[in-house]
Amino acid sequence: MTLDLLNDTKQELERLQAQANTMKSLEVKLLKQAGLKPNHSVLEFGCGPGFVTPTLCELANQGKVISIDNDEKLLRICAEKIKNPPALGFLTLNNSNTSYLESLDSTIDFSYLRFVLQHIENKQEALKQVHQCLKKNGIVCVVDSDDGLVLQFPQDEFINSLLLEAQDLQKKRGGDRLVGRKIPSLLADLGFSKIKSQVIMFTSDDIPFESLAKLLFGFKADLVGKTGELNEWINKKVIHTSSRKYFLSGGIVLVTAEK
């Protein structure tokens, strides 16, 4: 019994690791396609606890990475993850320290904003800070979600009301769950050029259903206090998905542009 449990846990960890590796290799491919080079100075805006920061440090290993956020606690967690800083250094920065941010004026080759714009009320101000830090022809790459990309068949009542509740609450807090589609026009307003957008969709054939559901709805359930209900829903629905009686997909919008 214990052995079964250990084997199950091991298999589960291997599955999660394999999935993390798949997502990482997709993100690496997309970042390279977006123009990130080994000698680049990179500005990661809204780094959080550093899920992607070690990857940015690997990809810009001959340059430098500056990861900024407005949450000191997350900045500390992010910094602890960096065991191999790029040749020219790694640093974290609270972007309320505007004087340091101003000193980055026109020094950055590549800036990455990943799932952060949806949380920011004054999006133009944040993107303006990024614009000022970029060199001429420097690249910005923005990745964000858009609830309009969630497709289901048949429609599920629990999920539909969760989406609406989370949209409402995030809006009240200054956020926007439909930000993906707005990124190109936000960048155009600031004078960015060569704006290119793509939508990348995932189904439960690309990512296991449980992980896809957590990716799409986990944050929203946390936000409205329904994490337990979401877990129950996932456990019930997984069988319908494997028998093809429930379809779920979701996606991200990725936009690149040049200063």
Ligand SMILES: C[S@@+](CC[C@H](N)C(=O)[O-])C[C@H]1O[C@@H](n2cnc3c(N)ncnc32)[C@H](O)[C@@H]1O
């Ligand atoms: C959902 S997390 C994304 C973290 C990371 N980019 C990732 O993809 O894992 C959003 C992050 O944006 C940060 N954030 C929100 N508003 C911000 C602002 N005005 N300036 C800097 N960071 C901000 C939050 O503190 C949080 O760490």
